[in-house]
Amino acid sequence: xxxxxxxxxxxxxxxxxxxxxxxxxxxxxxxxxxxxxxxxxxxxxxxxxxxxxxxxxxxxxxxxxxxxxxxxxxxxxxxxxxxxxxxxxxxxxxxxxxxxxxxxxxxxxxxxxxxxxxxxxxxxxxxxxxxxxxxxxxxxxxxxxxxxxxxxxxxxxxxxxxxxxxxxxxxxxxxxxxxxxxxxxxxxxxxxxxxxxxxxxxxxxxxxxxxxxxxxxxxxxxxxxxxxxxxxxxxxxxxxxxxxxxxxxxxxxxxxxxxxxxxxxxxxxxxxxxxxxxxxxxxx
Amino acid sequence: xxxxxxxxxxxxxxxxxxxxxxxxxxxxxxxxxxxxxxxxxxxxxxxxxxxxxxxxxxxxxxxxxxxxxxxxxxxxxxxxxxxxxxxxxxxxxxxxxxxxxxxxxxxxxxxxxxxxxxxxxxxxxxxxxxxxxxxxxxxxxxxxxxxxxxxxxxxxxxxxxxxxxxxxxxxxxxxxxxxxxxxxxxxxxxxxxxxxxxxxxxxxxxxxxxxxxxxxxxxxxxxxxxxxxxxxxxxxxxxxxxxxxxxxxxxxxxxxxxx
Amino acid sequence: xxxxxxxxxxxxxxxxxxxxxxxxxxxxxxxxxxxxxxxxxxxxxxxxxxxxxxxxxxxxxxxxxxxxxxxxxxxxxxxxxxxxxxxxxxxxxxxxxxxxxxxxxxxxxxxxxxxxxxxxxxxxxxxxxxxxxxxxxxxxxxxxxxxxxxxxxxxxxxxxxxxxxxxxxxxxxxxxxxxxxxxxxxxxxxxxxxxxxxxxxxxxxxxxxxxxxxxxxxxxxxxxxxxxxxxxxxxxxxxxxxxxxxxxxxxxxxxxxxxxxxxxxxxxxxxxxxxxxxxxxxxxxxxxxxxxxxxxxxxxxxxxxxxxxxxxxxxxxxxxxxxxxxxxxxxxxxxxxxxxxxxxxxxxx
Numbered sequence: 001x002x003x004x005x006x007x008x009x010x011x012x013x014x015x016x017x018x019x020x021x022x023x024x025x026x027x028x029x030x031x032x033x034x035x036x037x038x039x040x041x042x043x044x045x046x047x048x049x050x051x052x053x054x055x056x057x058x059x060x061x062x063x064x065x066x067x068x069x070x071x072x073x074x075x076x077x078x079x080x081x082x083x084x085x086x087x088x089x090x091x092x093x094x095x096x097x098x099x100x101x102x103x104x105x106x107x108x109x110x111x112x113x114x115x116x117x118x119x120x121x122x123x124x125x126x127x128x129x130x131x132x133x134x135x136x137x138x139x140x141x142x143x144x145x146x147x148x149x150x151x152x153x154x155x156x157x158x159x160x161x162x163x164x165x166x167x168x169x170x171x172x173x174x175x176x177x178x179x180x181x182x183x184x185x186x187x188x189x190x191x192x193x194x195x196x197x198x199x200x201x202x203x204x205x206x207x208x209x210x211x212x213x214x215x216x217x218x219x220x221x222x223x224x225x226x227x228x229x230x231x232x233x234x235x236x237x238x239x240x241x242x243x244x245x246x247x248x249x250x251x252x253x254x255x256x257x258x259x260x261x262x263x264x265x266x267x268x269x270x271x272x273x274x275x276x277x278x279x280x281x282x283x284x
Numbered sequence: 285x286x287x288x289x290x291x292x293x294x295x296x297x298x299x300x301x302x303x304x305x306x307x308x309x310x311x312x313x314x315x316x317x318x319x320x321x322x323x324x325x326x327x328x329x330x331x332x333x334x335x336x337x338x339x340x341x342x343x344x345x346x347x348x349x350x351x352x353x354x355x356x357x358x359x360x361x362x363x364x365x366x367x368x369x370x371x372x373x374x375x376x377x378x379x380x381x382x383x384x385x386x387x388x389x390x391x392x393x394x395x396x397x398x399x400x401x402x403x404x405x406x407x408x409x410x411x412x413x414x415x416x417x418x419x420x421x422x423x424x425x426x427x428x429x430x431x432x433x434x435x436x437x438x439x440x441x442x443x444x445x446x447x448x449x450x451x452x453x454x455x456x457x458x459x460x461x462x463x464x465x466x467x468x469x470x471x472x473x474x475x476x477x478x479x480x481x482x483x484x485x486x487x488x489x490x491x492x493x494x495x496x497x498x499x500x501x502x503x504x505x506x507x508x509x510x511x512x513x514x515x516x517x518x519x520x521x522x523x524x525x526x527x528x529x530x531x532x533x534x535x536x537x538x539x540x541x542x543x
Numbered sequence: 544x545x546x547x548x549x550x551x552x553x554x555x556x557x558x559x560x561x562x563x564x565x566x567x568x569x570x571x572x573x574x575x576x577x578x579x580x581x582x583x584x585x586x587x588x589x590x591x592x593x594x595x596x597x598x599x600x601x602x603x604x605x606x607x608x609x610x611x612x613x614x615x616x617x618x619x620x621x622x623x624x625x626x627x628x629x630x631x632x633x634x635x636x637x638x639x640x641x642x643x644x645x646x647x648x649x650x651x652x653x654x655x656x657x658x659x660x661x662x663x664x665x666x667x668x669x670x671x672x673x674x675x676x677x678x679x680x681x682x683x684x685x686x687x688x689x690x691x692x693x694x695x696x697x698x699x700x701x702x703x704x705x706x707x708x709x710x711x712x713x714x715x716x717x718x719x720x721x722x723x724x725x726x727x728x729x730x731x732x733x734x735x736x737x738x739x740x741x742x743x744x745x746x747x748x749x750x751x752x753x754x755x756x757x758x759x760x761x762x763x764x765x766x767x768x769x770x771x772x773x774x775x776x777x778x779x780x781x782x783x784x785x786x787x788x789x790x791x792x793x794x795x796x797x798x799x800x801x802x803x804x805x806x807x808x809x810x811x812x813x814x815x816x817x818x819x820x821x822x823x824x825x826x827x828x829x830x831x832x833x834x835x836x837x838x839x840x841x842x843x844x845x846x847x848x849x850x851x852x853x854x855x856x857x858x859x860x861x862x863x864x865x866x867x868x869x870x871x872x873x874x875x876x877x878x879x880x881x882x883x884x885x886x887x888x889x890x891x892x
Contacts, residue, residue: 019451020372027365027422031381034419038396041403055402094301097294115531120302123523124480126500127516131305133508134312139321141308165301172298188593189626191613193640193691203639207630226389229482233504243391250395251487256402263395270389 042267045260054254064261073245077265080242083156084225087163091171091220092213094164099175099212100205103182114176121169129162129233136161136234154236162230163220170219178212179205214277221273226266242266306520313513321508330514340515343499350410350485350495351478354417359471361418362425367459369426370433371441386423393420394487401488408490416488417481421474428473432466472530476523544569545590545695545727550599552585559585560596561751567744569604572721572728574738577748578774583731586748587697590729591620603694614643619688623699625680627672633683634659634668640691658690661720678709685717689724698730702737714740735775739763747771763818765804769890772816779822779860781815782890789882791815795855796833801885812890821884822862824849824870825877832877835860840868851878 046064048056067073102113120128135141136152143150152158182205190200206213228243235241242262249259316327334340365382369375385393397416401408440462444454460467482497489498503512545567552560559582567573575583588594590601592613601608608616619640627636634655641651659665662682672680681701688696701717702710718741721728732738738745739759746756749770755762766772773780783793785807790798791814801815825832835853847868850859860878870876 015451016372019455020368023364023368023372024378027361027368027382027426028378030361030419030422031385034397034400034415035381035385035393038393038400041399042392042396045399094294094298097291098298101291101295115527116299117302119524119527120306122476122480122527123306124497124500124516124519126482126497126504127309127519128305130500130504130508130512130516131309133504134321134513135305135308137321137508139319141321144322165305168298168302183624183626185622185624185626186628188591188613189620189622189628190639191593192591192618192620193687194614194643195639196614199643204628208628222387222389226391228391229501246391246395250398256399259395260399263392266389267392 042260042263045257046264048257050255050257054256056257061257064258067258068261068265073262076240076245077242077269079156079240080225081269083159083163083231083241084221087160087167087224088171088217088221090160090164091168092217095168095171095175095216096213099172099179102172102176103179114173117172118169120165125166126229126233128166129230132158132162132165132234153234156235158234159231159241162234163224163227166230167220167223170223171216174212174215174219175209176212178209178215182208211281214281218274218277222270225270309513310517310520312510313517315510315513318509330510331518333511334514334518337511339499340496342493343496346410346493347479347496350414350417351475353411353414354421354478355471355474357414357418358421358425358474359467362422362470362474363429363463363467365422366426366429366433367455367463370430371438382426383423385420386427390420390481390483394484397484398487408488409492410489410495412488412490413485413495416484417478420484421477424473424477425467425470428470429463429466432463436462469530472526476526476530480523544604545729546600546602546605547586547590548600548602550586550589550596550601552582552589552594552596558751560589563599563751563753565746565753565756567727567729569727570725572718572741572743573730574742574745575729575731575748576735576738576745576775577733579733581748582751583748584699587620587699587729587731590695591618591697592616617694618697619691619693619695620697621684621688621699621701623701623703625672625684625704627680627683627687629672632669632671633664633675636672636683637687637690640687644691654690658686661723662686662716677705678713681705681713682716685720689720689726692724693726695727695729698728700732701730703732703734710737717741739775747774749774765886766816767804767888769814769816769888772814772886772888777819777861778816779819779858781817781856783813783815784810785813785887785889791887799885800880800882801887802882803887805889807887807889813887814890815885815887817880817885819848819861819863820846821880822860822878823880824851824862824864825879827875827877829877829879832879833860834875834877837870837872837874837876839872840870842867851876853878 045056047060047062049059049061049063051057098117102110102117105113133140133153136158140152142152186204186208187200190204191197195203225241226243227241228247231241231244232247242265246259246262246266249255249262312321312323313330314326314328315323316329317324369379369382393416397412397419401412406412441454441458444458445451449457480497482501485495486498486501489495494502500512500515503509545565547563547565547567550560550563551558561582563582563586575586577583585594589596590608592608592611595609603617608618628639631639637655637658638651641654646654655668656665659668662685664679664682664686667675667679672683675683681704685701688698698717702713705713714737717728717730730738730741739762742759744756744758745762747754747762747770755767755771757765762771763776766775766778769780772778781791781793781796781799783791783799785803786792786798787807787809788798789802790800793799793815799815801817803813807813823832827834833853833856835851835856838850838852838859841848846863846865849862849864849868849870851862852859862878
């Protein structure tokens with residue numbers, strides 16, 4: 001009996017390790033093979049020469065990076081940054097008041113309002129973009145209501161509208177979560193101490209919901225920055241974003257190394273932003 | 285607190301912005317005319333044309349195959365992974381790795397996967413799309429199951445072990461039933477995400493018969509007709525129903541688990 | 544002087560406040576006492592400006608309050624949860640109200656320093672609220688409220704979040720502070736002991752109405768309604784009818800001695816209340832008193848509580864004696880009291 005009791009923890013710990021192995025290894029293997037190896041490939045292809053019909057020739061070169069810093073491509077990266085940033089700011093301006101008011105609604109209406117924000121997000125992405133083509137095109141609704149013949153499609157601002165439409169729900173959700181968590185008495189305390197509504201917002205509400213602002217901004221910025229479908233469908237051929245360069249180099253020009261290099265640049269920008277966000281969130 | 289009236293302007297603007305395009309889209313699908321822009325009268329003819337379109341039919345079938353397959357893989361792997369991560373390691377790095385496919389832009393995943401399939405010279409097709417979708421779906425399933433698991437009581441599992449149950453029967457009899465609502469929610473999420481996914485499918489399908497989002501994409505590039513509106517209206521109906529049903533389902537599951 | 548005049552507030556078909564009128568003098572320590580849901584917090588929030596009454600007037604030194612926005616009222620409110628700003632240090636929290644008045648930075652610094660000194664938190668000025676104990680947070684909230692030198696300080700259940708020992712200390716401290724700063728304090732509480740030990744005067748609330756406004760001793764000794772008699776302190780209550788004399792006629796116990804507080808019409812429904820410390824235990828053969836048997840004896844250090852089961856009386860009669868009790872459970876006794884120690888009041892039908 002005694003010895004049995006003694007050996008139990010040991011056998012258990014072996015059992016636990018076996019359990020951990022059985023549970024973790026399938027998923028982790030999947031992640032290594034289909035995520036880490038592919039990412040490593042992207043990274044390594046940046047220093048090789050292109051193959052003639054796609055693929056690579058394993059010969060070291062820095063020409064991909066040399067091409068990347070060409071003003072043509074730097075402009076594209078800068079343009080993508082600008083478009084994604086503009087989209088994020090607009091999403092904040094629309095999303096914050098929306099989330100704020102949803103958080104004040106009676107319980108029953110809160111769920112309805114939240115589901116209504118998320119619902120369009122669950123419909124087909126391409127279809128949502130298509131809807132804007134219908135609205136904005138020459139003979140579309142906007143022009144016929146306004147009685148104008150404005151060229152609304154195929155502009156930088158059209159891309160922003162498309163991105164905003166696609167990712168606005170991703171801004172509202174984390175903002176709502178942050179505002180909802182906020183103790184309403186803090187706002188009352190601020191008013192009681194003599195602060196106006198705006199001062200209360202600036203000094204209390206905004207600083208305390210900043211983590212939500214940062215999360216929401218990341219949720220909107222990341223998919224906007226790396227997008228190629230929306231610029232392609234709504235931006236025409238004039239405006240190129242980084243995503244378009246990647247897609248074209250990859251599938252049309254079949255220059256895999258250079259496409260990988262642009263992808264790496266895209267990842268680098270996002271990593272820098274994520275680190276900045278984490279830093280800001282820790283300070284908040 | 286008094287709320288300032290001016291906040292209602294962006295509030296309602298948000299909802300108008302979100303729903304106006306959808307409403308226009310649906311209305312135009314009943315257009316009897318040829319144009320997707322100007323409404324001429326009520327007709328269901330575009331729905332008829334849609335039903336006769338073989339490309340759309342194959343697209344729907346392919347999408348369902350991919351979604352079912354990737355959801356199956358993702359649900360099993362994601363659930364195991366979540367349990368393993370919560371109960372057996374405290375590694376922040378592994379947590380981050382498990383979440384990465386959900387966070388990375390789809391384009392990055394698509395490029396990486398395409399390079400990888402090229403390297404091992406795998407023939408592209410529905411299977412490569414299925415494997416690729418399972419990658420990010422797994423991350424979402426794991427995340428959903430995780431939140432459920434963190435809220436669950438680990439002492440139940442310990443009690444089960446203490447009462448003499450082995451690790452496998454503890455997992456099957458105690459852990460899994462507690463997680464069921466989370467697993468169902470995760471699977472639904474994975475399925476919906478796969479149905480709508482375009483970018484990764486677009487890159488990893490090769491020359492095979494495409495999935496529905498790719499079909500729609502090429503239809504749009506080809507030209508705008510009310511047939512696309514009809515398809516859009518049907519898809520909207522399907523996803524709205526699915527989301528609302530899913531919402532109800534997880535609510536019921538949660539209240540049952542709490543009883 | 545804070546004057547509340549005929550204030551009524553309804554939520555749906557629930558009347559939170561029903562025609563409430565009160566006058567609170569300058570420099571007074573006033574308590575609003577009542578069970579939860581009696582409307583006292585609603586009244587506090589109306590005075591602070593976070594609720595609007597359906598009717599009635601509220602003035603401070605003759606100046607209308609209701610027309611002012613909450614941030615323009617010379618009133619501070621200390622929240623039950625303290626509502627300290629979690630992202631600001633103690634000093635920043637305290638300075639917040641002064642900064643809103645756009646005072647010179649030097650003056651703000653000086654006043655914050657002084658008030659933190661007063662509440663004994665000078666050492667903790669640069670901490671965040673999360674790093675403080677419950678008692679310390681309460682002091683920060685208090686400092687933040689008084690630093691603005693408001694004409695009126697409202698305190699919502701100021702001690703309810705503290706444990707027993709800290710509570711007793713803070714009670715003393717609140718009183719000391721109120722003397723020191725001379726601000727009118729209005730405290731809302733459901734704890735009658737707290738109200739009695741803190742306040743100069745107490746208003747007892749029941750379902751949105753004021754039942755009695757009195758000094759603590761008067762409230763304790765001469766409750767004017769059955770609700771007050773029951774809610775404030777422990778009491779033994781006997782139902783019956785007024786007999787016209789110094790007694791209550793009870794159906795089951797005959798004449799019970801007591802003093803009517805007001806003139807009562809003979810044969811009208813009445814209630815007799817006698818405090819445990821006024822109940823005397825006598826031998827079972829004593830000439831007068833209600834016969835019963837001792838149920839339980841509990842010793843509380845200075846006093847002992849003895850509960851006596853009196854047949855036909857719904858609740859045991861409670862008696863309090865100094866020191867340890869000389870009787871044991873099961874003993875046959877009689878309980879009695881003097882007419883001057885029991886009060887008889889009318890019961891509204």
